[in-house]
Every structure is written in structure tokens, then in C-alpha cells.
Amino acid sequence: MPAPRRVRPSMVEVAGVAGVSVATVSNALNGTGRMSEETRRRVMAAARELSYLPFTSARAAARGGTGMLGMTLTTYGDLPVPYFQVPYYARLVLGATEAAHQRGYLLVVLPASVPAWMWLTTPLDGVIHTEPTRNDPVLDILRKRGIPLVTQGRPPSPQRGDAWVDSDIDAAVRDLLDHLASGGARRIGVVLPRHDDAYPALVRRTYExxxxxxxxxxxxESFPLSRDVPRAETAAARRLLRAGRDADAVFGVYTSSGKHILDAARSLRLTVPDDLLVAAITEDPAYADLSPPVTTVTLHPERLAAEAVDLLLALLNDRTDVPHERLVSHGLVVRESTRPVGSTVLRRSP
Amino acid sequence: MPAPRRVRPSMVEVAGVAGVSVATVSNALNGTGRMSEETRRRVMAAARELSYLPFTSARAAARGGTGMLGMTLTTYGDLPVPYFQVPYYARLVLGATEAAHQRGYLLVVLPASVPAWMWLTTPLDGVIHTEPTRNDPVLDILRKRGIPLVTQGRPPSPQRGDAWVDSDIDAAVRDLLDHLASGGARRIGVVLPRHDDAYPALVRRTYExxxxxxxxxxxxESFPLSRDVPRAETAAARRLLRAGRDADAVFGVYTSSGKHILDAARSLRLTVPDDLLVAAITEDPAYADLSPPVTTVTLHPERLAAEAVDLLLALLNDRTDVPHERLVSHGLVVRESTRPVGSTVLRRSP
Known part of the structure; x- marks a missing residue:
């Protein structure tokens, strides 16, 4: 059904309805400039009300674009990851979808499980590739297809021209280590997965x-991404707690790491936080309800997703005036597992 | 990049690798028959390992299909709904995406905010339309486009041939009312939005x-879906609590209804649950942490989403041997707001 014919509204009209300047309308629709979320929302609402075709998608239409972005969820090789049940990935997907919608684009998630022909035939203007690995086969396919590409997670060996968004791992790990040290820890251990994306290597470097x-x-202590990650990671945590190593604090970097470290402590009859401080980089809200509640670092997946969409649209619009390497800051949520029982502190980094 | 040429694996090979019968492979890939999630997963893993093109998407490819499904999030007219921040819709989207992936399809969410041309040009094999309203303009566009269509939420006036998935509202409301009555309530009130999808009308009919x-x-008591829903719904709840009406229990049907009813009770200095029982149909986990924690009814959005995908794929494959009207049962999560303080009960319906 053809859209009803009408005179195309101008940006001036959108500005009038939104009560902002034309420049602000332009910035809001292009994602350039700084403005409050409220202002951006008001402009989008006015544009919608007037059926104003947002700039970015208007350009996409003009040059035969599809108005569709892709987001891959493909890594971890043979290990089946229930992405949609992991809070980090669930929020990443929802955040990217919402950010795309706010800019007049659709977004489709590309899992490893779809048949190969769909990787080649699905019409896409650009792709956000999640967590590239060394010698990443998916990255090869995408590069050969030749569509604009942003990675969420920096490549293990970043090259000139790569466009990526990532957590500021260095700041996050330092903040957590400082916090553990301020709680009295003098022998802090870390359990790390053997995986060839950049994340564990970055954590390790900052930690060391x-x-x-x-x-x-x-x-x-490292653990393999075998079929039984819980057992492998729990065993790694136990090794950190044995005589000779005697860690007085242990942290992990995957969604269930904190639970595995607690399991290891329990099996050795160590009490948290009296004998051992425990923390994890995770978005799982269940850590608030554990016994004891566990301190976590959030990487703000929605912000990562929004930055990735913003950067991809910049590439699509040939904008070279924006940074192509972007770091998103973390937040530290302090709970009983890393502090003297009884105190109540909630600290969040900017 | 073309997929590597190889002899196409047969279903027999998939069955061999998965350690199941050929019939089970067929059922797993077509979504027919009953089997454990574990078995389905094993078959999908074997099919993936062998690069076996799942039946449904093979057929889609054979007849020029795109392998892509759409899911609309468009209703509530002019009211801007932050869909991705509402747990019900977030889980519906993630559940539908995951269910599509398990069947070899991609899924894209279609919001009201995308430009009209994208509604017409985005390649889709079929669409799940969420919460159809009376005289639904989106439904009209989809019907005119002529693609297979399933609604999530039954149409306000269902017609022969409509394919829909919905919550068993009748069972959910009766279960909640029985529970409130068992807690001593004799004057149960309900706050309902004025909206023209089927949901509030179904709740009202069962309630009456x-x-x-x-x-x-x-x-x-009804409230309009104005710009200030919190104030409108809180006012409606207050009307139920005033002299003359004297409700001793109040429930609501939207995600924040329980909070608004608590606000109304507080403003009238009523204590929950001593003076008033409170409950809501919602997926918001925050109700567990309110003071007091509030009893909720879950509608199991992931199950609704999976049924909708299953039904849509049945339509795409011209299968007429499956029910085209499907009800998904609810769960009742009992908390302090509807029971004598001190008792601990967690009840879940099947």
C-alpha cells in the first residue's frame, strides 16, 4: 500500500513543533552534537508527528539502502551460548534495537545458527559485529561482503581504520582492584577464560x-571454555585459594563467575567476606540476592549498544569527524561480598 | 562469499549424529510433535554441525522466501511507550527472536516510528502483529501487503480464519480473584485502562x-491513556477506596498498576495488606522489592512469543493440522501484599 501522498514537511516545521532550532533538529536526527535525551525525544516525536523522514533513513532510501542494520551474536566457537538468557547480551540486543529505532532504522540479530545463505542475502546497510576473535571467520565474511562494519568489543589486534566500541576495561579493572585493596585485600586473584577475543587479555594486562x-x-588461574564451564571455573578459583597461593580476594569476568567463586569458597569452608572478598564483572541482577550479595562491575550494555549504533550510522553517512574508537565507562556496585558486614555503600562510577 | 560446495547432508545423517530417529529430526526442525527441549537442542546442534538446512528455511529459500519474520510493536496510538524498558515487551521481543533463531529464521522488530516506506519494502516472510486494536491501521497495511499474519493478543472481534496467540486471561483473572477471596477480600475492585485492544475488555468480562x-x-474504575497514566490510574484506584465503594482488595492490569494502587492506598493512609490487598498482572521483577512485596500474575511472555513464532511458521508451511487459536497459561506469584504477614507461600499455576 503506497504511503499517502502529501507535501514533504520541512525541517523548519519539525523545529517549530519541537520548539527547538533547525540546527538542533539536524543534530538530533543525525545523532551529532550534544543534547539532552529529552530534547532528542521531543525532536523525534515532532518528526514522527509530521511524518518527517529522518535524515539518515532518507539518505539510506535515496541511495537504495534498506534501512536495516545487523548485529551479530556468533562467537564462542563451538560453545552453545544461550545469548538471550545472559543479561549482558539481552540488554545489548534490546539497547541496539531501541537505538536503531530512535534513528529510523530497523535492526536484526544475526546468530551463528542461521543458514549461510541468509548471511549473504539478508539486506543490510551495515553490521555491528559482537566480540571479534583472532582469525574471526565471521569478520572475514562481513569484510568480503563489503558492508560498513563496527565491532562491539575491540579487535584482538586493532588495525588502522577499524571502527569499534568497547568498555573501558582498564578503568573498570583498576577501579575494582582499588576497591578490593581498600577492603584490605593484599593477595588478589583472578580467574580468566581461555578465549581469543580481546576481553580476557585486556583484563589480564591491566591486572598484572x-x-x-x-x-x-x-x-x-585460567580455565578452558569446555562444555562444563561451571566446573572448570570453580576448579580454577579453588586453585587460587589453596595453600601457597592463598588469595584473600578473587574476581571473575563472566556472567556466572561470582557464583563459581562463591562455590569454590564454600567447598573450602571459607566465609565471604570474612575470609575472602568476591566480585565479578557481570550484569546479572541475581547477585543482589545471593548470600552474601556479591559486588559487581556493570559495563552498561545499553550504552555500548547505543554508541555502536551511533558509530555505524556515522560510517553509513560518511562522517569522518567522529571518533572511530570509543570507550564506555563502567559502574561499580558494592555489596556485602567485598566489605565489612553492616556497612551500606552504593558507589557508581560516572 | 559463496558457501563452500558440498554434498547436501541428509536427514538420516542428522539423525545419526543426534542419536534420534529421522521422525524426531523432522519434528524438531518443523516444530511439530512433542519432545524435550534437550532433544530439540541436540537435533539443532547436529543439523548445524552438518550444515543441514533446516526444513522451514529450506522451503523459504526454495520459494524465494527471505527467512525473515517481523514482529510489530506499534499500538497505544499516540502514547509513546518505552517498549524496551517494559519487562513484558522486552521478554516478548527476546523470546520471539530466540524462537525464530531456533527454527532457522531471523526476526526484526517493526516499531511505529520507522518511516512508512520501510513497512512496505522490508522483506518479510510473515509477521507477528502485537496487540491488535479495533480498526487497527497496522493490521490493514499488513493484510493489504498480503503476508502471512499471526497476532499476539486476539483481535477485539476475532473472525474465522484469524490466527492468534493470547494469554488465557479468563483463567488468570479467575485464579487471582479466587486467591484474593481466599485472603478474605469481599469487595474486590479493579482499575482498567480505556484502550481498544481485547485485553481490558476480556479482564472486565471475566471479572464481572x-x-x-x-x-x-x-x-x-477506568482511566484514560493520557500523557500522565500514573496520575490517572492512581486517581482511579483512589475512587475505589473511597467511602461508598470501600474496596478491600484492588488489582490492575498494566506493568505499573500495582505501584499506582500502592500510591493510592498510601495517600489514604491504608496499610497493605492489613486494610487492603493489592495485586497486578505484570512481569516487573521490582514488585518483589517493594514495601510490601506485591503479588503478581505473570503471563509468560517467552511462551507467548514461542507459540506465535510456531504458529506463524505453520502458516508459512501451509500446515492446516495445527490449532490457529492458542492460549498460554499464566502463573501466580503470591507475595505479602495479599496475605497475612508472616506466612510464606509461593504458588505457580501450570
């Missing part, structure tokens, strides 16, 4: 730097 | 039937 700067021993 | 069967007064 911090330990050396603070004259603490670096206590790292 | 139940009241008449149980010789209780029917106490209904």
Missing part, C-alpha cells in the same frame, strides 16, 4: 600492571 | 462474571 604497581603478587 | 457468580459487587 596494577599488581606490579602495587607490589602485590599476580595470581591468575 | 466472577463477581456475579460469587455474589460480590463489581467495582470497576
Amino acid at each position: 600492571d596494577w599488581c606490579s604497581e602495587h607490589e602485590q603478587p599476580a595470581l591468575v | 462474571d466472577w463477581c456475579s457468580e460469587h455474589e460480590q459487587p463489581a467495582l470497576v
Whole structure:
């Protein structure tokens, strides 16, 4: 059904309805400039009311674009990951979808499980590739297809021209380590997965730097991404707690790491936080209800997703005046597992 | 990049790898028959390992299909709904996306905010339309486009041939009312939005039937879906609590209804649950942390989404041997707001 014919509204009209300047309308629709979310919303509402075709998607239409973005969820090789049940990925997907909609685009998630022909035939203006690995086969396909590409998570070996959005892992790990040290920890251990995306390597590097700067021993235990990750990670945590290593704090970097570390402590009859401080980088709200509640670092997946969409649209619109490498800051949510029982602190980084 | 050429694997090979019968492979890939989630997963993993093109998407490819499904989130007219922040819709979207992926399809969410040309040009094999209203303009567009269509939420006036998935509202409301009555409520009130999808009308009908069967007064207060829903719904709840109406229990049907009813009770200095029982049909986990924690009814959005995808794929595959009207049962999560303080009960319906 053809859309009803009418005179195309101008940006001036949108500005009038929204009660802002034409420049603000332009910035809101292009995602340029700084403005409050409220202002951006008002402009989008006015544009919608007037059936004003947002700039970005108007351009997409003009040059035969599809108005559709893709977001891959494909890594971890042979390991089946229930992405939609992991809060981090669920929020990443919802955040990216919402951000795309706010800019007049659709977004489709591309899982490893779809048949290969769909990777080639699904019409897409650009793709956000999640967590690229070393020698990433998906990245190869996407590069050969030749569509604009942003990665969520920096490539393991970033190259000139790569466009990526990532968490500020360095700041997040340092903040967590400082917090553990302020709670009295002097032998902080970390359990790390053996996986070839950039994330565990970045955590390890910052951790080792911090330990050396603070004259603490670096206590790292790795675990394989086998079929039984809980057992493998729990065993790694136990190794950190045994005589000789004697970690007085342990943190992990995956969604269930904190639970596995608690399991390891329990099996060795250690009490948290009296004998051991525990923390994890995770978005799982269930940590608030554990016994004891566990301190977590949030990486703000919605912000990562929104930045990735923003950067991809910049590429689609040939805008070279924006940074192509973007870091999103973390938040630290302090709970009983890392502090003296009885105190109540909620700290969030900017 | 073309997929590597190889002899197409047969269903027998998939069955061999998965360790199941060929019939089970067929059922798993077509979504027919009953089997455990574990078995379905094993078959999908084997099919993936062998690059076996799932039946449904193979057929889609054979007849020029796109392998893409759409899910609309468009209703509530002019009222801007932050769909992705409402737990019900967030879970509906994630559930539908996951169910589509398990069947070899992609899924894209279609919001009211995308430009009209995208409604017409986005390639789709079929659409799940969420919460159809009376004289639904989106439904008209979809019907004229002529693609297979399932609605999530039955149409306000269902017609022969309509395919829909919905919550078993009748069972959910009766279960909640029985529970409130068992807690001593004799004057149960309900706050209902004025909206022209089927949901509030279905709740009202069951509620009035139940009241008449149980010789209780029917106490209904409606509120408009204005810009300030919190204020409108809180005012409606207050009207139920005033002298003359004197409700001793109040429930609501939207995601924040329980909070608004608590606000109304507080403003009248009523104590929950001593003076008033409170409940809501909602997926918001925050109700567990309110003071007091509020009893909720869950409609299991992931199950609704999976049924909708299953029904849509049945239509795409011209299968007439499946029910085209499907009800999904609810769950009742009992908390302090509807029971004597001190008791601990968690009840879930099947």
C-alpha cells in the first residue's frame, strides 16, 4: 500500500513543533552534537508527528539502502551460548534495537545458527559485529561482503581504520582492584577464560600492571571454555585459594563467575567476606540476592549498544569527524561480598 | 562469499549424529510433535554441525522466501511507550527472536516510528502483529501487503480464519480473584485502562462474571491513556477506596498498576495488606522489592512469543493440522501484599 501522498514537511516545521532550532533538529536526527535525551525525544516525536523522514533513513532510501542494520551474536566457537538468557547480551540486543529505532532504522540479530545463505542475502546497510576473535571467520565474511562494519568489543589486534566500541576495561579493572585493596585485600586473584577475543587479555594486562604497581603478587588461574564451564571455573578459583597461593580476594569476568567463586569458597569452608572478598564483572541482577550479595562491575550494555549504533550510522553517512574508537565507562556496585558486614555503600562510577 | 560446495547432508545423517530417529529430526526442525527441549537442542546442534538446512528455511529459500519474520510493536496510538524498558515487551521481543533463531529464521522488530516506506519494502516472510486494536491501521497495511499474519493478543472481534496467540486471561483473572477471596477480600475492585485492544475488555468480562457468580459487587474504575497514566490510574484506584465503594482488595492490569494502587492506598493512609490487598498482572521483577512485596500474575511472555513464532511458521508451511487459536497459561506469584504477614507461600499455576 503506497504511503499517502502529501507535501514533504520541512525541517523548519519539525523545529517549530519541537520548539527547538533547525540546527538542533539536524543534530538530533543525525545523532551529532550534544543534547539532552529529552530534547532528542521531543525532536523525534515532532518528526514522527509530521511524518518527517529522518535524515539518515532518507539518505539510506535515496541511495537504495534498506534501512536495516545487523548485529551479530556468533562467537564462542563451538560453545552453545544461550545469548538471550545472559543479561549482558539481552540488554545489548534490546539497547541496539531501541537505538536503531530512535534513528529510523530497523535492526536484526544475526546468530551463528542461521543458514549461510541468509548471511549473504539478508539486506543490510551495515553490521555491528559482537566480540571479534583472532582469525574471526565471521569478520572475514562481513569484510568480503563489503558492508560498513563496527565491532562491539575491540579487535584482538586493532588495525588502522577499524571502527569499534568497547568498555573501558582498564578503568573498570583498576577501579575494582582499588576497591578490593581498600577492603584490605593484599593477595588478589583472578580467574580468566581461555578465549581469543580481546576481553580476557585486556583484563589480564591491566591486572598484572596494577599488581606490579602495587607490589602485590599476580595470581591468575585460567580455565578452558569446555562444555562444563561451571566446573572448570570453580576448579580454577579453588586453585587460587589453596595453600601457597592463598588469595584473600578473587574476581571473575563472566556472567556466572561470582557464583563459581562463591562455590569454590564454600567447598573450602571459607566465609565471604570474612575470609575472602568476591566480585565479578557481570550484569546479572541475581547477585543482589545471593548470600552474601556479591559486588559487581556493570559495563552498561545499553550504552555500548547505543554508541555502536551511533558509530555505524556515522560510517553509513560518511562522517569522518567522529571518533572511530570509543570507550564506555563502567559502574561499580558494592555489596556485602567485598566489605565489612553492616556497612551500606552504593558507589557508581560516572 | 559463496558457501563452500558440498554434498547436501541428509536427514538420516542428522539423525545419526543426534542419536534420534529421522521422525524426531523432522519434528524438531518443523516444530511439530512433542519432545524435550534437550532433544530439540541436540537435533539443532547436529543439523548445524552438518550444515543441514533446516526444513522451514529450506522451503523459504526454495520459494524465494527471505527467512525473515517481523514482529510489530506499534499500538497505544499516540502514547509513546518505552517498549524496551517494559519487562513484558522486552521478554516478548527476546523470546520471539530466540524462537525464530531456533527454527532457522531471523526476526526484526517493526516499531511505529520507522518511516512508512520501510513497512512496505522490508522483506518479510510473515509477521507477528502485537496487540491488535479495533480498526487497527497496522493490521490493514499488513493484510493489504498480503503476508502471512499471526497476532499476539486476539483481535477485539476475532473472525474465522484469524490466527492468534493470547494469554488465557479468563483463567488468570479467575485464579487471582479466587486467591484474593481466599485472603478474605469481599469487595474486590479493579482499575482498567480505556484502550481498544481485547485485553481490558476480556479482564472486565471475566471479572464481572466472577463477581456475579460469587455474589460480590463489581467495582470497576477506568482511566484514560493520557500523557500522565500514573496520575490517572492512581486517581482511579483512589475512587475505589473511597467511602461508598470501600474496596478491600484492588488489582490492575498494566506493568505499573500495582505501584499506582500502592500510591493510592498510601495517600489514604491504608496499610497493605492489613486494610487492603493489592495485586497486578505484570512481569516487573521490582514488585518483589517493594514495601510490601506485591503479588503478581505473570503471563509468560517467552511462551507467548514461542507459540506465535510456531504458529506463524505453520502458516508459512501451509500446515492446516495445527490449532490457529492458542492460549498460554499464566502463573501466580503470591507475595505479602495479599496475605497475612508472616506466612510464606509461593504458588505457580501450570
